[in-house]
Amino acid sequence: MWRLAHDTIGTSDLGALADWLRTEPRLTQGPLVAEFEDAWSDWLGVEHSVMVGSGTAANLALVLAAERRLGRKPVVGVAAVTWATNVTPSLLLGHPVVIFDIDSSTLGVDEGQVISAIVAGAIDILFITHLVGFDALTDAILDAVNRWGVTLLEDCCEAHGVCHGDVKVGTFGLGSTFSFYFGHHMSTIEGGMVSTNDPKLADEVRLIRSHGLARESSRSVAHARAHPDIDERFLFVSPGLNLRSTDLNAFLGLRQLVTLDDRINARNRNLEALLAGLPVRVRNRYRTEGASSFALPLVADDEEAARSVRRVVDELGIESRPVVAGNLARQPFLAGFDVTVYPTPHADHLHRLGLYVGNGHHVTTDMVGNLTRHLTEELAP
Ligand SMILES: Cc1ncc(COP(=O)(O)O)c(C=O)c1O
Numbered sequence: 001m002w003r004l005a006h007d008t009i010g011t012s013d014l015g016a017l018a019d020w021l022r023t024e025p026r027l028t029q030g031p032l033v034a035e036f037e038d039a040w041s042d043w044l045g046v047e048h049s050v051m052v053g054s055g056t057a058a059n060l061a062l063v064l065a066a067e068r069r070l071g072r073k074p075v076v077g078v079a080a081v082t083w084a085t086n087v088t089p090s091l092l093l094g095h096p097v098v099i100f101d102i103d104s105s106t107l108g109v110d111e112g113q114v115i116s117a118i119v120a121g122a123i124d125i126l127f128i129t130h131l132v133g134f135d136a137l138t139d140a141i142l143d144a145v146n147r148w149g150v151t152l153l154e155d156c157c158e159a160h161g162v163c164h165g166d167v168k169v170g171t172f173g174l175g176s177t178f179s180f181y182f183g184h185h186m187s188t189i190e191g192g193m194v195s196t197n198d199p200k201l202a203d204e205v206r207l208i209r210s211h212g213l214a215r216e217s218s219r220s221v222a223h224a225r226a227h228p229d230i231d232e233r234f235l236f237v238s239p240g241l242n243l244r245s246t247d248l249n250a251f252l253g254l255r256q257l258v259t260l261d262d263r264i265n266a267r268n269r270n271l272e273a274l275l276a277g278l279p280v281r282v283r284n285r286y287r288t289e290g291a292s293s294f295a296l297p298l299v300a301d302d303e304e305a306a307r308s309v310r311r312v313v314d315e316l317g318i319e320s321r322p323v324v325a326g327n328l329a330r331q332p333f334l335a336g337f338d339v340t341v342y343p344t345p346h347a348d349h350l351h352r353l354g355l356y357v358g359n360g361h362h363v364t365t366d367m368v369g370n371l372t373r374h375l376t377e378e379l380a381p
Contacts, residue, residue: 005183055179108136
């Protein structure tokens with residue numbers, strides 16, 4: 001069966017992990033976490049990365065650290081189509097949230113709505129999501145955030161290796177987040193990363209990751225000097241949680257990183273085959289420059305075509321799901337929070353008429369060709 005996702009952790013990874021475990025290594029946040037963080041920073045092209053337990057933990061740490069860098073409660077702008085835990089940290093932290101429509105060709109935020117909100121001073125942070133491996137940035141959005149002093153954060157949990165121009169996304173804002181959950185471009189079982197070029201932000205994230213303890217900070221000596229009455233080993237200088245990962249996850253991350261670029265190329269070949277073979281009435285006009293395909297979107301133009309797409313996918317035994325979670329503005333978890341929703345016609349279209357099927361090393365261009373052939377027969381004019 002063509003499943004939504006398949007584990008990228010194979011038997012050779014598990015064998016190597018078992019051998020390593022027999023050496024009785026340090027298991028929780030030890031040298032391998034630091035090694036994986038450095039390897040990730042090199043691969044992405046940033047100065048600092050902080051490994052945490054999940055993409056969700058990364059989002060929480062990044063949003064809280066960004067609030068502390070700003071020094072006030074920010075208004076946070078997000079896309080209508082993203083994962084719930086892109087928004088949940090802001091809800092829990094009491095940030096007013098503004099939800100923007102998406103652009104049908106990038107599945108990222110609508111440029112016009114975002115820029116008008118930025119110019120009107122309506123948001124302090126733009127937490128953009130690069131959805132299903134498309135580049136959600138535009139030069140106009142980048143110009144606007146820089147010109148009007150809005151803090152850009154990037155949720156790259158589905159976007160390992162996506163580029164804007166020649167530069168990997170996850171390097172454009174104050175900070176970015178990645179998920180290494182099962183089914184993503186690479187996996188550490190569970191896992192996440194916050195990446196940044198800002199040493200102060202990295203420091204805040206390290207404190208938030210580990211209980212707020214001063215000894216986690218690169219400024220531990222200065223913290224200790226400022227509080228001579230408190231044992232420096234148990235000095236809490238920031239609100240913190242336990243969002244740590246383990247060396248076991250980092251061991252897998254280091255191995256997965258070696259094959260990541262090959263996996264991305266294979267995913268992109270599948271996306272190319274899909275978009276070249278789709279019939280009319282199923283959207284094939286995406287901005288694919290710089291993509292690193294996470295999943296294969298099938299967004300129909302109308303109800304009848306959407307029914308045909310669902311029928312073909314089901315008959316071929318292909319597992320499918322809504323595009324991420326559809327229009328989040330329709331989800332009940334937002335009730336009771338301070339949320340402003342701009343008109344979301346494109347997110348609604350995706351919600352009603354879109355689904356996606358899985359992409360990854362378990363999918364071949366032949367499988368994609370078979371799907372597009374059946375879709376073309378079903379939707380023949
Ligand atoms: C866009 C986006 N953000 C955040 C997350 C959360 O990542 P995790 O499942 O590792 O918590 C996901 C999960 O798939 C995601 O797709």
